Amino acid sequence: MKLTIWHRLFGLALIGALSLELLGDRTTPVEVWDYPLFFALMGLFGCFILSLVAKGIVSPALDRPEDFYGPEDAEGDWTSQSPAARADARASSPATGTASDVSAETSGRPGAPTEPSNGGEG
Amino acid sequence: MFGAFTPGLILIAFAVLLPFVPKATRSWVFLAAPILALLHISGFTPGMTTSWTLATFELTPVRVDPLANVFGWIFALVTLIGGIYAIHLKDVGQQSSALLYAGSALGAVYAGDLFTLIFFWEIMAFASAYLVWARRTDESYASAMRYLFVHIFGGSLLLGGILWQISETGSLAFNTFESGWPAWLILGGFAVNAAVVPFHAWIADAYPRGTITGSVFLSAFTTKTAVYTMARGFPGWEILIWAGLLMALYGVTYAILSNDIRRVLAYHIVSQVGFMVTGIGIGTELALNGATSHAYTHILYKGLLFMATGALIYATGRSKMTELGGLFRQTPAIFWFYMVAALSISSAPFFSGFISKPMTIAGAEYAGTPTVVLLLHLASVGTFLSVGLKLPWFTWFGSKPDTPVTVKPIPWNMYAAMGIGAGMNIVLGVWPAPLYGILPYEVTFDPYELKGLKKGFQILLFTGLAFYLIVDRLKPKPKIQLDTDWVYRVSKDAAWRFMVVPVQRVFAWGERTSWAAASTLARLGIDPVSVARTGRPGPQTDDHRSASTELRVPMTLMVLISAATIVGILVVVSLRG
Numbered sequence: 188m189k190l191t192i193w194h195r196l197f198g199l200a201l202i203g204a205l206s207l208e209l210l211g212d213r214t215t216p217v218e219v220w221d222y223p224l225f226f227a228l229m230g231l232f233g234c235f236i237l238s239l240v241a242k243g244i245v246s247p248a249l250d251r252p253e254d255f256y257g258p259e260d261a262e263g264d265w266t267s268q269s270p271a272a273r274a275d276a277r278a279s280s281p282a283t284g285t286a287s288d289v290s291a292e293t294s295g296r297p298g299a300p301t302e303p304s305n306g307g308e309g
Numbered sequence: 310m311f312g313a314f315t316p317g318l319i320l321i322a323f324a325v326l327l328p329f330v331p332k333a334t335r336s337w338v339f340l341a342a343p344i345l346a347l348l349h350i351s352g353f354t355p356g357m358t359t360s361w362t363l364a365t366f367e368l369t370p371v372r373v374d375p376l377a378n379v380f381g382w383i384f385a386l387v388t389l390i391g392g393i394y395a396i397h398l399k400d401v402g403q404q405s406s407a408l409l410y411a412g413s414a415l416g417a418v419y420a421g422d423l424f425t426l427i428f429f430w431e432i433m434a435f436a437s438a439y440l441v442w443a444r445r446t447d448e449s450y451a452s453a454m455r456y457l458f459v460h461i462f463g464g465s466l467l468l469g470g471i472l473w474q475i476s477e478t479g480s481l482a483f484n485t486f487e488s489g490w491p492a493w494l495i496l497g498g499f500a501v502n503a504a505v506v507p508f509h510a511w512i513a514d515a516y517p518r519g520t521i522t523g524s525v526f527l528s529a530f531t532t533k534t535a536v537y538t539m540a541r542g543f544p545g546w547e548i549l550i551w552a553g554l555l556m557a558l559y560g561v562t563y564a565i566l567s568n569d570i571r572r573v574l575a576y577h578i579v580s581q582v583g584f585m586v587t588g589i590g591i592g593t594e595l596a597l598n599g600a601t602s603h604a605y606t607h608i609l610y611k612g613l614l615f616m617a618t619g620a621l622i623y624a625t626g627r628s629k630m631t632e633l634g635g636l637f638r639q640t641p642a643i644f645w646f647y648m649v650a651a652l653s654i655s656s657a658p659f660f661s662g663f664i665s666k667p668m669t670i671a672g673a674e675y676a677g678t679p680t681v682v683l684l685l686h687l688a689s690v691g692t693f694l695s696v697g698l699k700l701p702w703f704t705w706f707g708s709k710p711d712t713p714v715t716v717k718p719i720p721w722n723m724y725a726a727m728g729i730g731a732g733m734n735i736v737l738g739v740w741p742a743p744l745y746g747i748l749p750y751e752v753t754f755d756p757y758e759l760k761g762l763k764k765g766f767q768i769l770l771f772t773g774l775a776f777y778l779i780v781d782r783l784k785p786k787p788k789i790q791l792d793t794d795w796v797y798r799v800s801k802d803a804a805w806r807f808m809v810v811p812v813q814r815v816f817a818w819g820e821r822t823s824w825a826a827a828s829t830l831a832r833l834g835i836d837p838v839s840v841a842r843t844g845r846p847g848p849q850t851d852d853h854r855s856a857s858t859e860l861r862v863p864m865t866l867m868v869l870i871s872a873a874t875i876v877g878i879l880v881v882v883s884l885r886g
Contacts, residue, residue: 201774204766211759218679226686226764230771233690238779241565250566250788256798259447 313359313371315419316346316381317429320388320412324405336396339404343389346415350381358421366481369421375749376601380418380537382747383605384411386733387529387612394616394726395522403443407526410436414530418537422481423471426538430467430502434460437531440523441515449518455794456515459501459508467498486542496543503535503586505552506559509579510794513563516578517571517628521619524571528611532578536585536604545592553590554684556583561691563792565699568629568785570618573700574611577654580688581607587681588669594750596672601748603665606737610653610661613730614696617647620723621704624716630700630785635709639716644705646727651701653734655693658757658765661734664741667761668754690772697769698776699783824862827869831861 208223216222220229253261323342330338355378359371388411398404413436416429434457442453473491475481486492501508512532519527543549560580567573581603588600620643622628625636637644649660656662666689673681737744745752755761776783797804832846840846 197770197773197777200766201770204763204770207759207763207766218674218682220682220686220764224767226767227771229686230690230768230773231775233687233768234694234772234775235779237561237565237687237691237694238775238783241562242782245562245790246566246786246788249791250786251791253568253787253789255789255791259451261448 313353313357313373315371315416316349316385317412317414317416317419319346319349320408320415324408324412327405327408328401332399332401335401335404336392336398339395339408340389340392342408343385343392343411346385347382347389350378350385353378353381360421363424366424366475367422368424368481369483370416370425371419372421372483373419375747376537376540377418379601379605379747379749380533381415383608384415384418384530384533387411387608388526390612390726390729391522391525391529393722393729394525394619396722397720398522400443400520403440403520403523406436406439406443407523410440410526410530414534417534421483423474423483424481426483427464427468427471430498430534431464433531433534434464437527438515440527441519443523444518444520446518452515452518455797456511458797459511463498463501463508465498466494466501470494470496470498483541485544492542496539496546499535499538499542500552501535502531503539503582504532504556504579505586506555506579507793509556509559510792512578513567513572513575513792514794516575516615517569521623524619525612525615528574528578528615529608532582533604533608536582536589536600539586539589540597540600544589544597546590549586549590550678550681551590553583553585553587554681554688556580556586557685557688558583558691561688561695563790564695565691565783566788566790568631568787568789570621570628570630570633570700570704571615573695574614574618577614577692577696578611580692581611581654583688584666584669584685587685588672591672591676591678591681593672593676595675595754596669598748598750598752598754599665599667599669599672602744603662603669605744606653606661606665606734609730609737610650610734613646613650613727613734614654616723616727616730617643617650620719620727621647623723624719625714626717627714629787630703631787632710632712633704633714634707635705636714636716637705639714640705642724643719643727644701646731647701648697649731649734651693651697653738655697655769656689656765657693657697657769658738658762659735660738663738663761663765664744664756667756667764671754686768690768693769693772694776698773699785702776702780703785823866823869827862827866830869831865834861834865 205224205227214221219225320342323339327335327338353373355374357371357373358369361368361370388408391407391411395404395407410433413429413432417426417433420426420429438453438457438460441449441456443449470491470493471481473494474486477489477491486495504512516524516527539549557580560576560578560583564573564576564580567576585600585603585607588596588603591597618628621633621636621640624640624643625633627633653660653662656666670682670685670689673685741756833840836846
């Protein structure tokens with residue numbers, strides 16, 4: 188792996204953060220966070236633990252397709268798609284895997300939208 | 310005669326006037342409202358109150374004290390910054406509802422009684438829902454309806470608790486609550502707005518679907534008003550420590566997985582409000598100062614985060630990390646503004662979050678709750694991981710998406726608002742004295758002690774190292790994650806079938822029956838003499854028939870309803886007598 192200037196700067200910053208341990212008065216640790224390098228290890232392993240929980244446990248259990256609640260629910264492009272264009276797009280590509288049809292909530296409501304989907308942002 | 314009035318009324322008055330202002334100047338007139346509110350607040354002195362008598366109750370529409378003032382200042386400030394961000398906007402509905410929303414939030418924080426509180430609380434719910442609805446897409450409409458559903462539920466809990474509280478104490482005063490059923494109901498109402506797990510899903514559902522400018526306002530008011538009310542009514546309630554911890558960790562876990570950039574930020578509201586709720590639960594002066602100051606800085610940096618991501622969505626038309634990437638060269642200014650906010654929320658030294666979040670954690674440390682301290686530090690790691698590293702990496706760096714991104718220029722006012730927001734986050738980070746000077750209690754905490762700096766730098770840099778090592782495993786996926794809104798989203802059809810349809814049937818039966826009864830009576834009433842003689846109605850002419858259908862039946866129905874109402878009232882009065 189080629190070391191860039193950014194790698195070197197980041198390495199220096201890590202050393203700088205660790206060298207802060209050398210400054211200040213030494214006191215007898217009372218709590219676990221009083222031990223040297225505690226917060227460096229907390230950052231390192233905390234990141235691993237949270238990533239492991241999120242990606243290893245939560246994600247396999249709770250991940251669903253973006254149109255899980257219905258095709259209208261998978262919001263995306265903000266620029267060009269008016270609701271009418273979206274309806275056309277949906278009609279030409281049938282959705283999959285829906286658990287609940289949101290269109291049932293919205294069908295027949297008065298004042299159906301006719302403006303672009305960016306809420307008057309220009 | 311009326312005494313001091315709440316600054317919220319200034320914003321509400323402008324919200325009403327705005328539709329009558331010429332379109333070309335409307336955005337500028339908008340800005341006058343928060344400026345006047347700020348001037349009004351600057352004239353407030355702690356201890357100032359306004360009291361009215363309503364029937365036998367004493368109302369206090371305005372109560373000025375340090376706690377209310379902290380929230381008052383920042384609410385008015387963020388309304389001004391949000392107004393600048395929205396100068397280009399040509400939608401008077403959004404502009405008026407934003408002012409109405411901000412005004413009612415200000416009204417709620419200066420409310421000294423529960424009646425005034427719930428009055429503004431309910432206005433807030435409807436005005437904010439409009440900012441989601443105003444995007445005018447099917448999903449934003451549905452999301453706004455779910456948002457309203459949840460907030461009406463929360464408002465009902467609050468109203469029930471208030472009525473119960475009045476019946477028990479006879480007082481409308483909004484002060485610290487004693488434990489009991491009314492207090493629990495009121496706390497439930499506050500918890501819904503504070504996005505306490507499991508009542509939090511509305512935030513990740515609605516905020517990513519709000520308009521670009523609307524979500525900036527949304528990020529500021531609802532949850533922080535709830536934090537204020539919790540700090541006022543429930544300091545030191547231990548359950549809030551654990552509720553806050555759950556929020557802090559739950560929020561970051563979902564944020565790590567989210568694909569939509571504003572959904573990442575929405576989950577981080579849950580997480581950051583968790584820090585505040587924990588501080589309130591600890592309830593010491595240090596922890597309450599921490600929670601209050603964190604609410605203040607949170608409004609500043611979260612507003613900037615929503616402004617920067619909103620600007621990116623405006624420029625690219627995309628909101629998902631899987632559809633973004635490699636945009637640094639095209640949108641460098643937006644990236645740097647975003648990073649100021651991201652470093653602030655991660656409590657990096659010299660940024661605003663560094664003067665507030667560590668104060669909350671120090672509150673837990675001094676309260677002798679090591680588990681709480683460790684879990685809050687873990688949540689801090691998750692904050693930097695998802696908002697400070699993952700989101701910017703996969704949005705502005707990382708690999709480019711398959712479909713090229715077209716970047717259009719953003720209005721000057723968006724840059725101006727982000728610049729002001731970024732400047733305030735940095736100034737407050739290096740010079741916390743102005744904020745510390747207005748906190749409810751005297752501040753003895755110094756974030757820039759060596760210990761604090763060591764903690765701040767080590768956590769951030771080593772989280773960065775870990776991210777560098779596992780970045781490929783954190784690549785976003787085009788997925789959503791099930792959350793507690795699943796309960797009311799999938800059960801909606803069943804709820805309709807079992808709760809709405811039977812009621813509709815009862816009403817339909819009642820309508821048919823009463824119409825048939827009125828129709829029969831009307832026919833008998835055409836010739837009552839014939840009925841008395843023969844027991845049957847007399848012969849009907851064409852005139853009679855048309856009169857029966859056009860006038861007689863509805864009139865008879867009205868008479869029947871009136872009679873039933875009078876009988877009902879008489880029965881109730883006689884029973885009570």
